[in-house]
Every structure is written in structure tokens, then in C-alpha cells.
Amino acid sequence: DAGVTQSPTHLIKTRGQQVTLRCSPISGHKSVSWYQQVLGQGPQFIFQYYEKEERGRGNFPDRFSARQFPNYSSELNVNALLLGDSALYLCASSLLLAGASYEQYFGPGTRLTVT
Amino acid sequence: EDQVTQSPEALRLQEGESSSLNCSYTVSGLRGLFWYRQDPGKGPEFLFTLYSAGEEKEKERLKATLTKKESFLHITAPKPEDSATYLCVLMTTDSWGKLQFGAGTQVVVTP
Numbered sequence: 099d100a101g102v103t104q105s106p107t108h109l110i111k112t113r114g115q116q117v118t119l120r121c122s123p124i125s126g127h128k129s130v131s132w133y134q135q136v137l138g139q140g141p142q143f144i145f146q147y148y149e150k151e152e153r154g155r156g157n158f159p160d161r162f163s164a165r166q167f168p169n170y171s172s173e174l175n176v177n178a179l180l181l182g183d184s185a186l187y188l189c190a191s192s193l194l195l196a197g198a199s200y201e202q203y204f205g206p207g208t209r210l211t212v213t
Numbered sequence: 214e215d216q217v218t219q220s221p222e223a224l225r226l227q228e229g230e231s232s233s234l235n236c237s238y239t240v241s242g243l244r245g246l247f248w249y250r251q252d253p254g255k256g257p258e259f260l261f262t263l264y265s266a267g268e269e270k271e272k273e274r275l276k277a278t279l280t281k282k283e284s285f286l287h288i289t290a291p292k293p294e295d296s297a298t299y300l301c302v303l304m305t306t307d308s309w310g311k312l313q314f315g316a317g318t319q320v321v322v323t324p
Contacts, residue, residue, distance in 0.1 A: 139316060140314030141312070
């Protein structure tokens, strides 16, 4: 079975631009979460979506937004990019929001560089 | 405030030299504690889930244990391919789906 996929793999943007990152969850998984990982640190939670609804949001500015589509894939949008937005953006999917299976499975990430 | 702290920050081992990584935590309510390994530039790879104190999980040379305040990841007779950053991760009872990551322990195993 295919794991979590993310696109693009790498991206270079200029300050002030906007970027859209994409994620496809594992087949059958209905929950998608987004994380930002700055070099040398653990991932930081940005959003969680379940059944196309936002179920959680981390401490990120309104420049960050996301959505989940009927096929459970997801997009993360970041507007007005700052140099500090340079990071590895990780998408994770899980089978259930609540219940016995809480494990989240991560994709390979999108490396965003803002110049 | 919920906190997760990992130690040591870095660990250098000779091949075959067993060791343990520590994860201490303070949370209002623990829904689950996870261990992941992460290779440079890649997404974290799921290893274990622990739900309650006293629980243990094993996979090849790795064994994870959980108490009410700590979790340990034991690496027995490590090989160079065990070199990675190991992340301790919490999910609390008041944060559905939000994983809280420790800073990680970077493990290097030399031949």
C-alpha cells in the first residue's frame, strides 16, 4: 500500500509570495495533520483535519490555512512568506480521530526555502 | 503546561554497545505516547505506541517502556543502520490529533 505522499518535494520561494503544499493520505485514512519542522527541532503542530473539518489548530498566524477535500487529500497554504517560514513541512495521516488507533503516519515532507 | 523532555540530546555508540534513551513528561492526561525515528531530511517513521504505565513494546533491537512519568527506548546491540534521531511524542486527552514532539535524541552508531 502507498504511504502518505506529499508534493512538491522541494520548493524555493521569495519573501512575500504565497505557497500551496499538497498531501495525499494513506488509503482509508480520514484524518490529516500538518506539522512544521525547523532544522534541529521537533515538528510543531499546525492543523488537523478530519472528515473535511478543521479539528485542531496550533499557534501559527492566520497566514497559514488549510483544507481537506472529499477524497481526504489536503492542501496547506501559506501567504506572505517570511524567511522564518523556511522549514520541512510534514503531513501525517491517521485512521481515526478517536478510538483505538491514534498512530499518525508521516509523509516524506516538503522542504520550503524562502529567500 | 504539558511538557516532554528527551535526554541525552545526542548519543554516540559503538556497534553492539547497548544503551537507553529517556523521555520524561508532564501532562494533564495522557492518551498515548509514541516513539518515532527520523532520518535526516525525511519524515518521522512510526515505531511504537504506549498507552498505559507498565506497558512494553519490542521491535527488533528496540524496546520501549512506559511509567507514569517517563518512557525509555532501549537499543540492544545496535547496528550502524540504527543511526537516526529518535523522537518521543505525546498525545494528550484534551488535544485530539495534536502530537507534541520532544526535541529528539540523535543516535550515531559507529562500526
